[in-house]
Amino acid sequence: MAFFEQHIHPAPKTFLSKYVFSFDHKVIGKQFLWYGIFFLGVGGMMALLIRWTLAFPGEAFPVLGPLLFPDNGGVVPPDTYAMLFTMHGTIMIFYAITPILIGAFGNFCIPLMIGARDMVFPTLNMLSFWLAVLSAVLLLAGLVTPLGAAAGGWTSYPTLSTLIGSPGVGQTLWALALFVVGISSIMGAINYITTVIVLRAPGMGYFDMPLTVWGLWLTAILNAIFLPVLGAGLLLLIFDRVFGTTFFLAGAAATSGTGDPILFQHVFWIFGHPEVYILILPAWGIVSDLLSFFARKPAFGAKSTALSMTAITILSTVVYGHHMYTTSMSPLLTQTFMALTMTISIPSAIFFANWLGTIWKGSIRFSTPMLFSLGVVFVFGLGGLTGLYLATVTVDFYLHDTYFVVGHFHYTMAASVLLGGFAGTYFWMPKMFGKMMNEFWGKVHFWITMVGLNGLFTGMMVVGYAGMHRRLYNPFVYDFLHKLIPINMFVTVCAIIMGASQIIFVINFVHAVFFKKENATQNPWEVGTLEWTIPSPAPSHNFDVIPVVKCGPHELGNPNLTSGRDFQYQTEELVKA
Amino acid sequence: MKRTLKFVALMLTLSTGLASASEKMSLWQRMQPPEDIGTYGHLIHYLFNFTTYLNIFFFGLVCIGIFGFSFLYSAKRHKKPLYTHGKNKKEILTVVGIALAVFIIIDMQITRISAHDYQTVFMNFPKGKDVYKVEVMAQQWMWNVRLPGKDDVFNTLDDIVTNNDFHVPVNKKVVFQIISKDVIHALYIPNIRMKVDATPGKITRMWAEFTKPGIYEIACAEICGTHHYKMRARLVVHDAEDFVKWQESAQAIALTVNNPEEPDNFWGWQWKE
Numbered sequence: 001m002a003f004f005e006q007h008i009h010p011a012p013k014t015f016l017s018k019y020v021f022s023f024d025h026k027v028i029g030k031q032f033l034w035y036g037i038f039f040l041g042v043g044g045m046m047a048l049l050i051r052w053t054l055a056f057p058g059e060a061f062p063v064l065g066p067l068l069f070p071d072n073g074g075v076v077p078p079d080t081y082a083m084l085f086t087m088h089g090t091i092m093i094f095y096a097i098t099p100i101l102i103g104a105f106g107n108f109c110i111p112l113m114i115g116a117r118d119m120v121f122p123t124l125n126m127l128s129f130w131l132a133v134l135s136a137v138l139l140l141a142g143l144v145t146p147l148g149a150a151a152g153g154w155t156s157y158p159t160l161s162t163l164i165g166s167p168g169v170g171q172t173l174w175a176l177a178l179f180v181v182g183i184s185s186i187m188g189a190i191n192y193i194t195t196v197i198v199l200r201a202p203g204m205g206y207f208d209m210p211l212t213v214w215g216l217w218l219t220a221i222l223n224a225i226f227l228p229v230l231g232a233g234l235l236l237l238i239f240d241r242v243f244g245t246t247f248f249l250a251g252a253a254a255t256s257g258t259g260d261p262i263l264f265q266h267v268f269w270i271f272g273h274p275e276v277y278i279l280i281l282p283a284w285g286i287v288s289d290l291l292s293f294f295a296r297k298p299a300f301g302a303k304s305t306a307l308s309m310t311a312i313t314i315l316s317t318v319v320y321g322h323h324m325y326t327t328s329m330s331p332l333l334t335q336t337f338m339a340l341t342m343t344i345s346i347p348s349a350i351f352f353a354n355w356l357g358t359i360w361k362g363s364i365r366f367s368t369p370m371l372f373s374l375g376v377v378f379v380f381g382l383g384g385l386t387g388l389y390l391a392t393v394t395v396d397f398y399l400h401d402t403y404f405v406v407g408h409f410h411y412t413m414a415a416s417v418l419l420g421g422f423a424g425t426y427f428w429m430p431k432m433f434g435k436m437m438n439e440f441w442g443k444v445h446f447w448i449t450m451v452g453l454n455g456l457f458t459g460m461m462v463v464g465y466a467g468m469h470r471r472l473y474n475p476f477v478y479d480f481l482h483k484l485i486p487i488n489m490f491v492t493v494c495a496i497i498m499g500a501s502q503i504i505f506v507i508n509f510v511h512a513v514f515f516k517k518e519n520a521t522q523n524p525w526e527v528g529t530l531e532w533t534i535p536s537p538a539p540s541h542n543f544d545v546i547p548v549v550k551c552g553p554h555e556l557g558n559p560n561l562t563s564g565r566d567f568q569y570q571t572e573e574l575v576k577a
Numbered sequence: 578m579k580r581t582l583k584f585v586a587l588m589l590t591l592s593t594g595l596a597s598a599s600e601k602m603s604l605w606q607r608m609q610p611p612e613d614i615g616t617y618g619h620l621i622h623y624l625f626n627f628t629t630y631l632n633i634f635f636f637g638l639v640c641i642g643i644f645g646f647s648f649l650y651s652a653k654r655h656k657k658p659l660y661t662h663g664k665n666k667k668e669i670l671t672v673v674g675i676a677l678a679v680f681i682i683i684d685m686q687i688t689r690i691s692a693h694d695y696q697t698v699f700m701n702f703p704k705g706k707d708v709y710k711v712e713v714m715a716q717q718w719m720w721n722v723r724l725p726g727k728d729d730v731f732n733t734l735d736d737i738v739t740n741n742d743f744h745v746p747v748n749k750k751v752v753f754q755i756i757s758k759d760v761i762h763a764l765y766i767p768n769i770r771m772k773v774d775a776t777p778g779k780i781t782r783m784w785a786e787f788t789k790p791g792i793y794e795i796a797c798a799e800i801c802g803t804h805h806y807k808m809r810a811r812l813v814v815h816d817a818e819d820f821v822k823w824q825e826s827a828q829a830i831a832l833t834v835n836n837p838e839e840p841d842n843f844w845g846w847q848w849k850e
Binding site for chain 2: 078079082151152153157158159160164165249250251252253254258260261262295296297298299300301302303304327328331334335338339342345346347349350353354356357358359360361362363364365374377378381382385386388389391392393394395397398400401402462465466467469470471472473474475477478479480483484486554556557559
């Protein structure tokens with residue numbers, strides 16, 4: 001259905017045009033992958049500092065503490081603590097998960113999986129990456145300003161995020177950085193949406209696309225619609241901070257007329273709720289595909305999975321009010337948002353049933369990508385179901401802003417997305433770098449990560465249910481939280497375990513990319529989507545001849561096959577009895 | 578070296594599970610929320626437990642799927658996969674059935690229960706003469722509390738004003754009207770399972786009835802700056818007799834302390850019924 005066929009450009013020769021300012025979607029994808037992994041490390045280190053402070057308040061952070069905080073004897077100071085959780089949230093969402101799931105896999109997979117030679121706007125694509133770099137510089141610059149980086153939480157509610165609560169220039173830089181990263185993501189999103197519409201290989205209808213592409217495409221649509229909303233909110237916030245306007249100011253300090261701080265929360269969550277689906281949709285897509293590929297049977301109800309992801313995309317735009325139950329919105333609005341939120345479980349249950357239907361009566365190969373995919377099903381089950389407590393307004397009165405919320409959104413946004421990202425990395429590694437990652441260490445990485453992650457996030461929910469609220473430098477100034485010290489220590493130990501297990505991944509990854517000798521075969525996983533019809537790693541123009549698609553992406557285990565393979569490529573006519 | 582040793586020692590205390598040392602508690606006891614001293618905490622717990630039982634049931638199904646299918650249909654055990662796209666009538670009906678079961682059994686039930694509690698209890702604010710009224714102004718990082726005094730009118734000379742110290746009578750309906758001076762805070766009373774935001778420029782409300790005399794804690798639940806974690810207040814629930822005594826002495830102090838020339842003393846507002 002391609003609207004046109006892209007020309008084959010000669011492969012770039014110089015280092016700069018090949019690796020730095022590259023127009024090639026695969027190189028840009030890899031650039032985003034490195035960028036994301038770097039920030040995953042930075043954000044993870046911040047998480048460990050946070051966890052250490054919560055479990056051992058007043059104790060010096062081992063090894064790094066004395067270097068980072070010499071004036072405080074190696075102990076994280078309270079203002080730095082606020083900075084840490086703010087930057088941890090911001091970095092993980094916008095600088096780690098977004099680049100890996102959307103930047104890396106979006107760029108790498110979409111053209112390869114739909115049979116295109118590149119994105120439809122390669123220059124825009126390159127700009128999108130370099131804007132993301134600029135934004136990272138702006139964000140990190142905040143750390144060296146006199147009052148430090150932003151410290152108002154990643155939600156940056158005014159009036160705390162205005163000059164009343166954060167006089168430092170770090171908060172302004174934070175808002176600017178997010179504004180710029182928003183532009184970068186919108187550029188990517190426009191590119192993805194257009195590419196999927198106009199560059200699908202001849203014969204490929206929307207439902208012949210792999211579900212990975214569906215997930216990425218829906219994410220791009222949400223990004224293109226809702227990042228401008230965040231941008232508007234941030235711009236008004238910057239106006240308040242720099243030009244002295246009063247959009248979000250109120251209270252004693254609003255001497256020249258008042259605005260409404262709650263307005264920002266509305267604007268923020270209109271973006272913020274779709275954002276959690278922006279992060280999770282690519283992971284859902286990847287998992288839906290991988291479960292089918294490794295169970296060696298077609299994806300169960302692939303069309304209904306795609307349609308329920310679409311339904312969630314639409315519903316995600318009308319439920320944001322459940323983040324604001326305690327602001328005393330109008331009771332009618334509160335109950336409407338509660339009812340709307342609940343409807344999301346219908347499409348969620350449909351694709352959950354489809355996932356289990358996919359592995360039902362399959363012939364499952366437990367390779368590393370499959371283990372991570374099954375991990376996503378497990379942790380997203382937990383994350384999704386715990387959302388029900390928070391969606392009911394009365395229970396939320398108790399649990400709002402406690403660690404229960406933190407545990408819940410880490411299960412959905414951190415655990416599921418991270419595991420989905422790992423699944424994708426292990427899976428597409430041969431096509432990206434032409435090397436396979438070590439299977440044994442991949443499995444070790446999976447199991448240790450699963451143990452650490454579940455202890456960590458379940459522990460958070462446990463202390464949250466016991467009443468511990470969020471963003472406390474030292475929770476144990478409260479008598480009723482004293483009994484939680486051992487549980488907090490347990491959670492921190494789990495965090496250290498989870499953090500340490502990522503070293504295995506990094507070594508495995510770096511070894512495969514730079515040092516491994518043996519090359520991967522063209523189709524090591526034996527699946528039939530278009531990217532596996534070309535050599536590994538993919539050549540610079542992808543396809544010598546644009547493929548013609550004749551069947552769906554999940555044709556595995558067809559008993560009528562006579563080719564000796566148990567799968568067929570999308571370029572082959574569907575074998576019938 | 579010393580630091581490493583310290584770390585090892587910490588880990589050891591953890592492994593013996595006696596880190597907080599002072600009292601021995603089972604893990605189950607540690608996981609429990611603080612004592613419920615309000616009249617609507619049981620509604621929240623009922624709904625929480627109700628959701629939990631259903632979640633355990635449905636997550637059990639998911640686990641049976643993940644682990645059971647992984648066991649039964651591993652490539653070693655099950656060589657020939659079933660070739661199905663999940664498109665026949667029986668398969669579609671199963672999936673739709675599961676989705677509807679989740680929606681009808683969990684979602685519709687908890688929405689109904691929660692909406693009912695929300696309308697009839699949480700938003701059903703007590704009114705009239707018998708209500709004990711409290712005005713609260715949050716600021717970085719402190720709670721200002723104002724009681725109307727003997728004339729039952731706020732912002733007058735006989736108001737009892739305290740900092741980080743809430744005094745309420747037992748078994749009486751209490752209404753808090755809350756505002757913030759600077760940034761957004763949230764008044765969080767763990768013992769009654771309730772919180773509400775304190776927003777600059779907007780009065781929010783919350784009501785409660787405390788059923789057990791004693792001293793409890795109030796916290797700020799919304800990040801409000803560096804010392805957010807220190808924004809802690811004391812909640813004293815007096816029994817009837819005790820309360821009269823406290824009120825009289827506080828009233829006497831208020832009348833001597835309140836300075837009519839000091840505008841900062843009059844941050845209160847006319848009670849909004």
